[in-house]
Amino acid sequence: SRLTQHTKTHHPFIVKEAIPSTNTFALNSFSSFEEGSVILAHHQTKGKGRLGRQWSATMGKSIALSLVLRPTIDSQSLPLFTQLTAAALCQALKAYGDTQIKWPNDIVLNGKKVAGILIESQFQENRLEGLVIGIGINTHLEPDDFEDSLLHKATSLKIETKQTVDPNVIIADFLIEFDQFYTDWLETRQTFPFISLCKKESALLGKEIHVYSPNEPPKTATVKDINEKGELIVHYQGHAQLTPLQSLDFSVRN
Numbered sequence: 596s597r598l599t600q601h602t603k604t605h606h607p608f609i610v611k612e613a614i615p616s617t618n619t620f621a622l623n624s625f626s627s628f629e630e631g632s633v634i635l636a637h638h639q640t641k642g643k644g645r646l647g648r649q650w651s652a653t654m655g656k657s658i659a660l661s662l663v664l665r666p667t668i669d670s671q672s673l674p675l676f677t678q679l680t681a682a683a684l685c686q687a688l689k690a691y692g693d694t695q696i697k698w699p700n701d702i703v704l705n706g707k708k709v710a711g712i713l714i715e716s717q718f719q720e721n722r723l724e725g726l727v728i729g730i731g732i733n734t735h736l737e738p739d740d741f742e743d744s745l746l747h748k749a750t751s752l753k754i755e756t757k758q759t760v761d762p763n764v765i766i767a768d769f770l771i772e773f774d775q776f777y778t779d780w781l782e783t784r785q786t787f788p789f790i791s792l793c794k795k796e797s798a799l800l801g802k803e804i805h806v807y808s809p810n811e812p813p814k815t816a817t818v819k820d821i822n823e824k825g826e827l828i829v830h831y832q833g834h835a836q837l838t839p840l841q842s843l844d845f846s847v848r849n
C-alpha cells in the first residue's frame with residue numbers, strides 16, 4: 596500500500612513559539628533550510644493568505660507550518676505544487692470527514708474551509724532556488740474564534756467531528772502523503788497521480804462559478820475539468836471554447 600512504501604524525503608523540524616508567519620520566516624532565512632525542512636509555529640501573529648489576504652487563528656488552536664523544498668524545476672511547474680499539496684492534505688484529512696478540494700488551494704470539510712495552502716517561491720539572480728509550502732489547518736478553533744464574516748464558510752476539525760484531534764498525527768499523515776506524491780513526481784514528472792485525486796475530490800467540478808478578474812465584471816462559467824498542468828478548465832456562458840484558468844480570484848456561485 597501507499598503507506599508502506601519508503602520515501603527518500605526526510606524532515607528536519609524547526610519549532611517556534613509565536614512568529615509573524617512560518618512562510619515569511621522560511622523565506623527570510625531560506626538558505627539555512629535544507630530540502631524537506633518543516634517550520635512549525637505555535638502561533639502566527641501575521642499569517643498570510645494569498646493575494647495579500649490574511650490567515651487568522653487563535654493561539655494554540657490550529658496548525659501553521661511551512662515545508663521548504665529545493666527541487667530542480669522551472670517556475671512553470673510551480674502551480675502544480677498547489678495541486679500536489681492539496682491532494683496530499685485532502686487525503687490526510689479524510690480521517691475526519693468528507694474533505695474536498697476547492698481549487699486551487701482550499702480544503703473544505705462538509706462544505707466549509709478547514710485548511711488553506713499558500714505557496715511562495717524563492718528566486719536568486721533570476722534562478723528559482725526553491726519554494727515554501729505554507730499550510731494552515733483549523734484543528735481546534737471554535738465558532739467564537741471566527742470573525743462573523745467567516746462563520747458560514749470556515750470550520751475546524753473539532754467543530755465538525757466534535758472531538759479533539761492530534762496535530763502530530765495530522766502533520767505526520769500529511770507528510771507521508773506528500774512525500775509519496777512528491778518523490779513519484781520527481782522521478783516521473785507525471786502529474787496524473789495527484790491531479791486525478793484533485794479531480795475526484797473536487798468541490799467545483801460540474802459547478803457554476805463566478806470568475807472575478809481585475810477591472811472586469813464577474814463572468815459566469817461551468818467547471819469542466821482540471822488539466823495535467825493543474826489548471827481549471829471552465830466553460831464561459833456563451834463561449835464556444837473551453838478556457839484554462841490559473842489561480843485567478845473567483846468565487847463559487849450558489
Ligand code: BT5
Nearest residue numbers: 616618642643644645648650651660711712729730731749
Ligand atoms: C489561504 O489563502 O487559504 C492560504 C492560507 C495559508 C496559511 C498558512 S499558515 C502557515 C503559512 N504561513 C503563512 O503565513 N501562511 C501559511 P486564501 O485562499 O487567500 O484565503 C484567505 C482567506 O481565508 C481570508 O481572506 C479569509 O476570508 C479566510 N480565512 C482566514 N483565516 C481563516 C481560517 N483560519 N480558516 C478559514 N478561512 C480563513
